[in-house]
Structure formats: C-alpha cells, structure tokens
Amino acid sequence: xxxxxxxxxxxxNPAAESILEINESDLINQNxxxxxxxxxxxxxxxxxxxxxxxxxAIRHNAVVSFNTGRVLKSLALxxxxxxxxxxxxxxxxxFSDITELxxxxxxxxxxxxxxxxxxxxxxxxxxxxxxxxxxLSDDIVKNLIETPGxxxxxxxxxxxxxxxxxxxxxxxxxxxxxxxxVVSILNNYLGEMTEIILKHGGxxxxxxxxxxxxxxxxxxWKPLHxxxxxxxxxxxxxxxxxxxxxxxxxxxxxxxxGIGIHTGDVVIGNIGSKKRTKYGVVGKTVNLxxxxxxxxxxxQIFISRQTADEVGEGLVTGARHEVHPKGVDRPITIFExxxxxxxxxxxxxxxEAGRRLxxxxxxxxxxxxxxxxxxxGGQEGMLKAEITALSxxxxxxxxxxxxxxxxxxxxxxxxxxxxxxxxxxxxxxYAKVLETGRAGTxxxxxxxxxxxxxxxxxxSADASxxxxxxxxxxxxVRIKFxxxxxAVRGFLDGAMxx
Numbered sequence: 404x405x406x407x408x409x410x411x412x413x414x415x416n417p418a419a420e421s422i423l424e425i426n427e428s429d430l431i432n433q434n435x436x437x438x439x440x441x442x443x444x445x446x447x448x449x450x451x452x453x454x455x456x457x458x459x460a461i462r463h464n465a466v467v468s469f470n471t472g473r474v475l476k477s478l479a480l481x482x483x484x485x486x487x488x489x490x491x492x493x494x495x496x497x498f499s500d501i502t503e504l505x506x507x508x509x510x511x512x513x514x515x516x517x518x519x520x521x522x523x524x525x526x527x528x529x530x531x532x533x534x535x536x537x538x539l540s541d542d543i544v545k546n547l548i549e550t551p552g553x554x555x556x557x558x559x560x561x562x563x564x565x566x567x568x569x570x571x572x573x574x575x576x577x578x579x580x581x582x583x584x585v586v587s588i589l590n591n592y593l594g595e596m597t598e599i600i601l602k603h604g605g606x607x608x609x610x611x612x613x614x615x616x617x618x619x620x621x622x623x624w625k626p627l628h629x630x631x632x633x634x635x636x637x638x639x640x641x642x643x644x645x646x647x648x649x650x651x652x653x654x655x656x657x658x659x660x661g662i663g664i665h666t667g668d669v670v671i672g673n674i675g676s677k678k679r680t681k682y683g684v685v686g687k688t689v690n691l692x693x694x695x696x697x698x699x700x701x702x703q704i705f706i707s708r709q710t711a712d713e714v715g716e717g718l719v720t721g722a723r724h725e726v727h728p729k730g731v732d733r734p735i736t737i738f739e740x741x742x743x744x745x746x747x748x749x750x751x752x753x754x755e756a757g758r759r760l761x762x763x764x765x766x767x768x769x770x771x772x773x774x775x776x777x778x779x780g781g782q783e784g785m786l787k788a789e790i791t792a793l794s795x796x797x798x799x800x801x802x803x804x805x806x807x808x809x810x811x812x813x814x815x816x817x818x819x820x821x822x823x824x825x826x827x828x829x830x831x832x833y834a835k836v837l838e839t840g841r842a843g844t845x846x847x848x849x850x851x852x853x854x855x856x857x858x859x860x861x862x863s864a865d866a867s868x869x870x871x872x873x874x875x876x877x878x879x880v881r882i883k884f885x886x887x888x889x890a891v892r893g894f895l896d897g898a899m900x901x
Contacts, residue, residue, distance in 0.1 A: 405485050407493035408456060410435045413485075422478065422500050424471040442470040448480060455482035455494040462521045464514070466501070477501050483517050558672025558685075563620035564632040564664060564710060565689060566605065567696040568596070568639070570613040571659045572833055572886025579888065580656075588655055589613060595646050596639055603635035608683055618684060621671050629666050629713035633740055636662045636704045637749040643702070659701020659885070664740075665692040666710040687730075694728035695737055698813050700835050700883040701796075702751070704740040711738050717745030726813065760792035760799055761899050767793075768821035771800065773814050774833070785819060793899050797837070797883050810880050812836055820891050828891055834882035 405413045412435055415427045430438055439449055447467040455463050463482045468475055478498045485493040497513050570592070577585045596615060600607055604625055606618040617635075620628030639662065647657040667688035673680050695705050711718060719742035727734040742750030770785035792799040802810065810816070818832040887895070 404496045404498075405493055406435055406452065406456065406496070407485075408491075410456065412438070413493060419498070422476070422498060423469065424473060442472070444468050444470040444475060448478065451480055451482060452494065452496055455484075455496070462517065481514050481517055483521055558670045558674065560668055561621060561624075561671050562666070562668050563618055563671070563684070563688075564628045564666040564713070565669070565684070565692040566615075566617040566619065566632050566636060567663045567692045568615045568617075568636075569661055569696055569699075571661055571701040573613045573658060575831065575833060575886045576656060576658075584655055587653065588650060588658065591649050592646050592658060592660075595642050599638050599642060600635055603631045603638070605631065605635055616689075618671075621669075621684070622682070629664075629710050630717075630743070630745075632664050632666075633704075633706065633710070633714055633718065634743050634747045634749055636664060637740065637743060637747075637751060640702060640704060640751050641749065656889070661696055661699030661701060662704045663692050663694075663696025663699060663706075664704065664710050665695055665707040666713045667691070667707075690730060691728065691735075694731070697728075698724070698726060698737060700837070700885060704751075705737045706740055708736050708738070714743070717743055717747075719743060719750065724812070760794050760797060762792045763790065763898060765898075766791045766801065767895075767898055768825075769800070770819045770821075770827070771802075772817050773810060774817050785817070788818075790820075791879070793895060795896075795899075797881060798834070799879055799881050801879050810836055810839060812838055815885075816882065820894065822894060828888075828894065830888040830891055831886075832884065832888070832891055833886040834884045837881045837883055839878065839880045 404415050404419050407413055412430045412433055415425075415430045417427075419425075420427055425438075435452065436449075439445060439452075445468070447465065448469050451463050451465045451467060463480075465480050467478055467480050469478050470476075477500070479501045480496060480498045482494050482496045484491045485495040497517065580588075592613075593610060593615070597607065600615070600617055604619065604623075606621060606623075608616040608618050610616075617632070619625065619632040619635075625631060640660065643658075643660060650657055665688055667686070669684040669686040669688045671684045672682070674683050674685065675681050691707070695707060699705050705724075706714075711720065718740070720738040721741045723736055723738045725734050725736050741752070766789040769788050769790055771788045772785040786802075789801050790798045791801050814836040816834050816836060818834065819830075820828045820832060822828050
C-alpha cells in the first residue's frame with residue numbers, strides 16, 4: 404500500500420486486499436483516516452502509518468494487530484519513503500500476515516531490500532541536510548523537513564527582533580582590491596560573525612553582499628529575542644579586532660561594522676513561487692531596521708526604543724538621537740548600545756580611542772559634498788572646506804559659505820583631499836557627520852578625558868539642520884571616516900605627526 408503526504412491512498416495491491424480483506428476500489432484516492440479508523444484494535448497499525456508520514460525517521464518496523472471486521476490478525480508492518488525521480492512523494496507500507504510462513508519469508512526478503520534502499524536514502528538525506536545547511540540556518544532546514552507542509556507558501560504575523568549589519572565603506576574598498584582578496588575578507592568576517600550569531604540563537608535570513616540580515620525569535624520562538632539580539636551585536640563588535648588581526652596578517656585592509664536592531668511585528672514564512680521559495684520576513688519592521696543601521700558608523704550599535712523597552716533592565720546605552728528616517732511618519736528615538744549586564748557582562752566603548760582630535764598646525768584643504776541617497780554626485784558639486792583637527796578615525800572640518808544650510812548630523816559626505824604639493828589626491832574619501840557646531844568648539848570639546856560626560860544628552864538631527872540654517876561661514880562639522888584609501892591615509896597620518 405502507498406500513501407502520499409496528504410494522507411491519500413495511491414495504490415493497494417491484491418496481496419494487501421487479501422490480508423486486510425478490503426477491496427482496492429473502496430480505497431484508491433480515499434483519505435486514509437476515513438477508511439482505516441473504524442476499529443480501535445487498528446490503532447497501532449494506523450499510528451505506524453502516520454508516524455511514517457509525519458516523522459523524519461526513514462523506516463518504521465512494527466508487529467501490529469489488525470481487525471478486518473471478520474478476524475483479528477497479527478501483521479509484520481514495515482514502512483519507508485516512496486520516491487519518484489529521487490524525490491520523496493509518500494510512504495510505502497509493506498505488511499504480511501505472520502501466521503503464514505511463506506508470506507513471512509517473502510516479507511523478510513522485502514524488508515532486506517527495503518533496508519538496502521533505506522541505507523542509500525539515509526546517505527542521500529544526510530547529503531541534502533549538509534548541503535542545504537550551508538545555505539540556510541539549521542532552524543530553517545529543520546523546520547522545513549519536520550513540519551508537515553513546511554514547504555507550502557504562506558506566513559504568519561509574529562513579533563520578533565531583527566538585526567541588520569553592514570561593513571562601512573566596503574563597496575568602495577572592494578573596487579580597489581582583487582576579487583580573491585574581497586572574497587577572503589568576506590569569508591573570514593562572515594565566518595566569525597556566523598558563529599556568534601548561532602551562539603545567541605539568531606537565524607541568518609540572508610547575506611546581502613557584506614550585510615547580514617538576522618532574525619531573533621523565528622522560526623523558533625524565543626521570548627528573550629530582543630535581549631539575545633543585543634548581546635549578539637555586542638559580541639560581534641567585540642570580535643572585530645580579531646577579524647582585523649587576521650586581515651593584517653594576510654596583508655588585507657581593516658574593516659568596520661555598523662549594526663542596527665529593531666523589534667516589531669512582521670509577516671514571516673515561505674515567500675515566493677512554487678519553483679523558487681525563500682523563508683523570510685516582510686514588513687515595515689524590516690525596512691526600519693535597515694534605516695536604523697544606516698545611521699551607524701563603524702563600531703556602533705543603534706537600537707530602536709521598542710528594542711530598548713523589550714530588553715529593559717540591564718541594557719547600557721550611551722547617546723540617544725532623535726532621527727526622522729525616510730518612509731517613517733514621525734521622528735523616532737534611537738539609542739547607542741554600549742553594554743548589557745544581567746549575566747552577559749558584555750560592553751564596548753561608545754567612542755573609540757581615536758576620538759580625541761589633534762589640532763593641525765596647517766589645515767588641510769579639501770573639497771566636500773553631501774551624498775544624497777545612493778547618488779554620490781559629480782566633481783562639479785563639491786565645495787571647498789578644510790580639515791582643522793584630526794585623529795585616526797575622525798576629523799573636524801571647517802565649512803565654506805556653500806555649506807551654511809546644507810549639512811546635518813548623520814549626513815554622509817564625499818571628500819577629495821589636497822596633498823602637500825597643493826594638488827588633489829585622485830581618490831574619494833567617505834565619512835559620516837557626527838555633529839555640527841561653531842568653529843573651534845568641536846575639537847576643544849573633545850580633547851579632555853571627560854568628553855563623553857554628556858553622551859546621554861539628546862541629539863536631534865532635525866535640530867542640527869536648523870542650527871546649520873542659521874550658521875555663517877564659520878560653522879564646522881565633526882565627521883567619522885567610513886572609507887579612506889591607503890594613499891590618503893598615509894598623507895593624513897603624516898599631517899597628524901607633523
């Protein structure tokens with residue numbers, strides 16, 4: 404007898420008719436449960452069939468009772484997968500009346516053949532799990548294999564926490580490297596991050612180039628999903644020096660990562676078509692997570708208020724900012740995470756050692772423009788400015804008249820640096836605006852060890868924009884570099900030392 408995975412009886416041969424005393428015409432294309440659930444004595448027989456349909460075990464062997472309505476028989480029952488062109492399409496059940504020696508001998512022979520086939524199937528299934536396990540998380544693979552209808556299209560609404568990571572300046576960096584070097588950097592980085600994500604119960608939904616989209620609380624529900632996400636993000640940032648040590652040993656450039664986290668409702672499930680399906684999430688929560696991540700610079704973790712409230716006690720934060728992301732009706736508050744207590748003991752510095760700026764004896768002339776969305780613009784849109792103070796990762800830039808009302812916190816900017824001989828270094832530098840202020844105030848405000856004392860004060864991107872609108876040509880901005888070519892880096896390091 405063969406039964407498909409929907410419980411529909413497909414074939415029923417004459418031997419089965421004789422043993423079970425049921426006509427084939429009464430069974431074909433009928434629902435199994437409607438036909439065989441007549442007698443209580445058949446519970447073991449039915450359970451074995453259903454175990455084969457719904458459990459992941461390849462083979463079931465049992466000696467069961469079966470009431471034909473006329474007599475109670477003992478049957479040797481063996482089940483295994485029914486396949487068509489290498490694909491599991493149902494269950495085949497082989498049974499014999501063990502009171503008949505001839506039929507028992509034939510059943511044993513059939514069982515031996517089934518065992519050989521099952522051994523081959525087991526090897527094939529292990530290969531499938533190992534192969535797909537490299538493309539999907541273990542939780543997703545397990546969910547698809549063990550859940551009845553796991554491959555069916557559809558989804559459900561669920562509250563989860565989403566993490567989005569991105570490498571700062573990696574796209575422009577990769578354009579200057581050999582393809583092998585780009586892949587080596589990514590493989591090392593993603594390998595380190597994957598181990599940490601899995602350790603904290605995260606499900607990697609996908610790698611998007613150098614970005615990682617991670618789900619916490621799906622497909623396996625975890626009530627502390629927000630807490631796990633924050634702890635995971637902290638450990639990922641803590642691991643970045645190890646990643647960069649490997650890069651240095653291999654003669655590869657250092658990389659920096661920004662992380663955004665948001666908690667909210669999503670639609671989650673199998674999305675796509677019958678030929679191409681992806682387990683994933685959709686909804687504004689996904690989009691807002693990406694927006695939050697875009698505000699970060701290398702080494703930072705920003706979370707939404709929803710995630711902060713979900714984590715609650717034990718969360719340690721630094722600065723908070725009011726921002727108005729694209730596509731969101733009203734401004735939101737985001738928090739910079741610096742640690743989590745409650746048994747984790749994880750923490751990072753809200754500002755790196757390179758925070759303290761050195762005032763330059765001779766300012767460096769630059770040309771600078773705000774990057775609008777994905778459009779970096781041409782050379783003609785760049786206006787004159789000058790770097791007046793500098794550290795390894797940050798700089799204070801004095802703006803000219805053209806920038807009076809055009810630069811605010813979290814803007815991305817593109818720069819061209821003038822070398823020592825006054826000629827322009829032919830390579831773009833990218834940075835993110837951290838804050839704006841009057842000329843000379845930003846460097847002075849950050850040259851003491853107590854610079855971070857006011858870190859928890861609110862910073863509003865909209866307020867910064869208003870302040871810039873009233874500023875004159877003496878307004879300055881503090882930036883953090885996100886992509887600095889090697890030629891420019893050498894020149895800037897020399898400027899700090901000289």
